[in-house]
Amino acid sequence: MIKEALYYQRGNSGEEAEKELIVLEKRELSEKEIEEFVKKWGGSYSSLFCYRLSESFFYPEGGGQPCDRGSIAGAELLFVEEKEGELWQYTEADFPEGEKVLCKFDADFRRWQSENHSAEHIFSGLVTQHFPYKNSGFHMECFGENPHMTVDFDGEFSEKELEELEQGVNAVIRENLPIREIYLEGEEDTSLERKDGSISFRQKKALEGDIRIIEIPEVDSCACCGTHLSFTGEIGVFTILSYEKHRKGCRLTMLAGELAFLALEKKLKLLSGFAQSLSRPWTEIPEAFRSLQEKIFEKEEEKRGILEAGISLLEEKILKELEEQRKEIEDGEGTAxxxxxxxxxxxxxxxxxxxxxxxxxxxxxxxxxxxxxxxxxxxxxxxxxxxxxxxxxxxxxxxxxxxxxxxxxxxxxxxxxxxxxxxxxxxxxxxxxxxxxxxxxxxxxxx
CATH class of the missing domain: 3.10.310.40 (Diaminopimelate Epimerase; Chain A, domain 1)
Structure with missing residues (x-):
């Protein structure tokens, strides 16, 4: 975590999405290091360089959130990582130390990640308030054909509980509560004092040094190094996509913000098309689907009956032919x-x-x-x-x-x-x- 990092200033569009920086340090990766990079992140590279820039502009991978997507002097940004308080950016392009390079991050991608990360905090905060479960895993994929985030818990939920949690997250979004950053310097405890009272927060592992907390009043406080929005209302909408048992608990797949809106819009179009094909309003799809299932079951039963009858006729036919041939053989009229x-x-x-x-x-x-x-x-x-x-x-x-x-x-x-x-x-x-x-x-x- 770099407290003064530009990526924590929450600029997601316009001039803040690009900035001219100086290459402070360059290192070319060895063949072995490139092989390790490819094994972990994929791709194919004849050469690979990593750079330390004059400011912490790109968000590095961490806390379940992938690094920023973007470019350096037109070259694709491949990966960003933080090592001992310094950011290293990886590209295929070769820039000399001391050169000024125009850096751009993908503003939509940064915003999508912030929308989803903030929504996950709301969801996990509500779970912590109402259930004795801990968040045991978090991962985001805000690009590609199937954008989503997954959250793991060490317990299970009923369908009704999931519905109430989803409604609860959207209620917090509509309240448009502030999403605040709090920095605690050199602390390791989970219950700490500050001027306006005590603060307790969620954390997945023991922390050392400075701690950054993301706080949503009356909803959640959690140690976090990710990017977030300024107010919950900026998220827009939240939806749970799927639920499955996972290890000794469960895994929830969910989506928030613009990506959730697009996914819900696509789902509604599919449902409307399905309803139109059934000549029913989309609100009656469950009833129409049940009726369709009953018809399919009736057809399957009919098919099973026909199959049983066919097997019996086939059995009878073959046994009859075998018996006729045996008689012919016994009477000396057939071959052996x-x-x-x-x-x-x-x-x-x-x-x-x-x-x-x-x-x-x-x-x-x-x-x-x-x-x-x-x-x-x-x-x-x-x-x-x-x-x-x-x-x-x-x-x-x-x-x-x-x-x-x-x-x-x-x-x-x-x-x-x-x-x-x-x-x-x-x-x-x-x-x-x-x-x-x-x-x-x-x-x-x-x-």
Whole structure:
């Protein structure tokens, strides 16, 4: 933390977003240092330089807040870090020491970060007031296609509690309370005295030296090195995007300020479009969605009924053919080889088998339905059953038997047809990329 830093002056636009500074010190990174930089931050660089400038203009990474985005003399600012009270700026450009360079920070990005960081303090302050939970993690990403911030707590919230917290944050925003900086020099305690009374504040770890506190009256006081707004009303709006259990607590994904407004506007347009497609007002979407779910469930039930009936008919047909062939063999009118169906073809249904194997092709069914059919028929048919479904390239494969160890058959499939999958002795599943010609040739060889 640098108390006199320009980035704490909260200039987010206009002339304050750019300033001419002097290069006080330059250092070129070694190949090993560049490799470490790339490993941590990404990118590709033939050379990399870091500079110490005449003033603390760019915000460095820290406290869950990424560093500023911007440029130095037109060169992209890659990273900013603070080391022992000094700021170091990284770029690919080579500037001599003593040169004056025009520095610019991305004013929108700085403002987005300030809006979200201030909103996070309000949220965490309200949690501290009403719950025995601690903020255990904070991270912001205020750029890209999916801007957001995540906050971790060592406890869990109900849906109603989250709704009340979200409403509480927006109420504090509407109050337009001041967001104040307080500096405590050389203190380490969490309960300290100053002229207008005592102050206690949140902190994630033990602090030494000067401490900067961000205070929102009656809402929150927290040790922080990040950038903030001057009043809560400048945030505008706050929303919780998602909630999930995380380790022994939870992780909340949220957004505030202009980015939240844009996200909510996009969500409203999507909801309005969905409502229009259903010919219902968007306020009736939950009811329309429930009705749609019921119809889908009814269709699924109907599909399951048709599938059950189809399995029974297929089972009956195959057993009948096997019985007829056995009688022909016993009467001396047939060959010793049991033969079912004909070579597989790309139609909705075909089957082909000899002796102990039956290959069944069902083009319209997915893996779950294939598993269901295979598990049912393998118990009633005196054959090892291989069910095939259609993929963009090749087949989905489910193979089962009541007697044969199908893992050995899976190994054969892997050797001959590049089958990839796994399973148990009774049934295996996976896929292969071969076509009908290769599949039928394989069947002829093994049967």
């Amino acid at each position: 080889t049991l033969f079912l169906g004909s070579p597989l073809k790309d139609s909705c249904f075909s089957y082909y088998g000899k002796n102990q194997y039956l290959f069944l092709y069902l083009s319209e069914l997915g893996m779950k339905d294939l598993q269901k059919i295979c598990d049912r028929l393998r118990l009633s048919l005196p054959l090892s059953l291989i069910c095939l479904g259609k993929k963009e390239e090749g087949f989905s494969v489910v193979a089962g038997s009541r007697e044969e160890d199908m893992r050995a058959f899976g190994k054969l499939l892997g050797e001959k047809l590049s089958f990839r999958g796994g399973g148990q002795k009774e049934m295996i599943q996976g896929s292969t990329g071969v076509g009908f010609r290769e599949m039928n040739a394989f069947i002829e060889r093994i049967l």
